[in-house]
């Protein structure tokens with residue numbers, strides 16, 4: 001019976017440790033290979049927890065050929081997601097990254113103080129955004145098990161490419177599998193997070 005009281009139990013300490021290794025490797029990951037040219041998908045609808053529309057902006061370049069996203073407010077204070085090198089990863093995983101970054105806006109992460117990188121709070125935020133992303137793909141985009149497996153395969157491929165240990169990859173995939181298999185709607189999940197944070201709009 002996972003729902004409602006899930007937040008304190010959401011990430012076990014052991015998983016936090018393995019994710020810690022994963023995300024620190026991600027921070028250092030560099031790869032100069034030429035990306036496989038996949039078509040870039042259209043971004044999803046996205047609004048933050050205050051109801052502001054979030055724009056998705058292409059910002060390719062840098063030395064990394066890894067697809068990546070960043071959720072942030074731009075220099076004018078508008079909420080945005082910057083998309084980097086999306087053509088380097090399959091469409092299913094591009095959609096996952098979009099929704100993961102959107103989730104940082106939906107859950108209020110972007111406007112909260114940034115926890116130290118790889119702290120338990122940071123890893124919790126990443127796990128929550130992963131969970132929201134896979135729930136949206138399941139409920140809004142009709143991702144069946146086969147599509148889930150393609151997301152997991154791309155996640156595994158990209159993480160392996162930049163040197164994550166198997167235990168970190170397995171933990172992250174295990175988290176989204178648990179969410180996909182057991183959790184309710186993405187909005188219920190997001191509302192639970194916002195309520196826990198005192199951010200739920202009346």
Ligand SMILES: [Zn+2]
Pocket residue numbers: 100101104125126129
């Ligand atoms: Zn994130």
